[in-house]
Amino acid sequence: MKISNCRSRRAALSVALGSVLALTATACGDDGSGAGGDKGAEGSGKGKIVFWDNNGGVRTDIWKKIIADFEKANPNIDVQYVGIPATEYQSKVDTAIQGGGLPDVGGVGAAMLAGFSAQKALEPLDERLAKSSLNGKLNENMVKSLKAAGGGDGTLYSIPTSANNGVLYYRTDLFKKAGLDAPTTWDKFYKAAEKLTNRSRNEFGYTIRGGAGSIAQALDAMYGQSGITSFWDASGARTTVNDPKNVAALEKYAALYKKVTPEADLNNDFTKMVAQWDSGTIGMLNHNLGSYQDHVKALGVDKFRGIPQPTGPGGKRVQVSNPVDGLGLFKSSKNKEAAWKFIEFAVSHASNSKWNESAGAIPSNKEAVQDAWISKAEPTKLAAQALNDGSTTIVQLPYYLPDWNTISKADNEPNFQRVLLGKMSAKDFLDTLADQLDKAQAEWKKQHG
Known part of the structure; x- marks a missing residue:
């Protein structure tokens, strides 16, 4: 900054x-x-x-x-x-x-x-x-x-x-053709991503965000799978981003790249990712409520749905906060x-x-x-319900840190691309991110008593 x-x-x-x-x-x-x-x-x-x-x-x-x-x-x-x-x-x-x-x-x-x-x-x-x-x-x-x-x-x-919310968009026509259940759990998500992929026909199960804005989406996938419900540990001094459960979750998520996703995803920001999903044959897309109208224009309302993020074991849904x-x-x-x-x-x-x-x-x-x-806007309706019916736990990201935007974007997006390419381990990536966050949190606490 x-x-x-x-x-x-x-x-x-x-x-x-x-x-x-x-x-x-x-x-x-x-x-x-x-x-x-x-x-x-x-x-x-x-x-x-x-x-x-x-x-x-x-x-x-x-x-x-x-x-x-x-x-x-x-x-x-x-x-x-x-x-x-x-x-x-x-x-x-x-x-x-x-x-x-x-x-x-x-x-x-x-x-x-x-x-x-x-x-x-x-x-x-x-x-x-x-x-x-x-x-x-x-x-x-x-x-x-x-x-x-x-x-x-x-x-x-x-x-x-406005408030936004993470949404899993999926192609209902492709799911029906493949005999797949809606991706309401992480297990169903991974199963569908694999089954809907046929690289020789340019068909993919998922599109992953590797360009600008990739960190927030990766964090959402990590905490959603690990079930960890707080960004900081009990002391409030150390972040949970590099908890072993989150490391394992990121390893599984990053392994989707090029296996069930287009290779172009490495550099795709949300506009390119959304345009690619709207115009291609890709089963699922993680974005937020903001792209709903784009999908309606491209696909109509009968070929896709937008649902809250998948649940983990025991039906527990954990999402990271989306900024107001x-x-x-x-x-x-x-x-x-x-x-x-x-x-x-x-x-x-x-x-x-x-x-x-x-x-x-x-x-x-x-x-x-x-x-x-x-x-009438189902993703918005479902998102509002999920936030209010007790089914969802929100992990509050530290937007109060003045350099949170820099940490979660310019400082670490290139490293996340290295993870996708297999040039950096998920653990090293998250340890680096955690070190930056812990130091920023310590400085913030020092300034605020």
């Missing part, structure tokens, strides 16, 4: 957290009021604001519809939309924090929230929410999740827009009043429902959750 004009990004994470917290307060003369000491201004509530979409290209169309609705309702405010691909968003914001040019409003999900808030780039939103028409209308657990991810001070720096997404108000904004109006509008009942229906995600607005489309 780029943390000041005085230092370059660290390649290793081991002491990054302490450095972030120290440097954001002292480096280059920052007075703690925001990047470069820029406190911004409330502004007139009129004029131009800039909005950065943290999933540009994927959600561009729906955001442009919401912006058009907002500008119609607020003719004296002009919203400039900037779509930034998810893989580039964090580095783009980090660069702007140090060099200037931040937007007024931007997508700020739980996974990157701590890093931005540690650099004092975000406006606290508790008071604004308390006085807002949104007060009392947002899902309390999503609000709590973003408060917990903010770095440890209990401040709300992002207004939740949200909208943040950048502290350097010179028109915070207008920017806040946009956030309020975007998370209002109608807009929040419209956005989440397009994304297939779970709305943060409690009124939007009651809308009819929820019951």
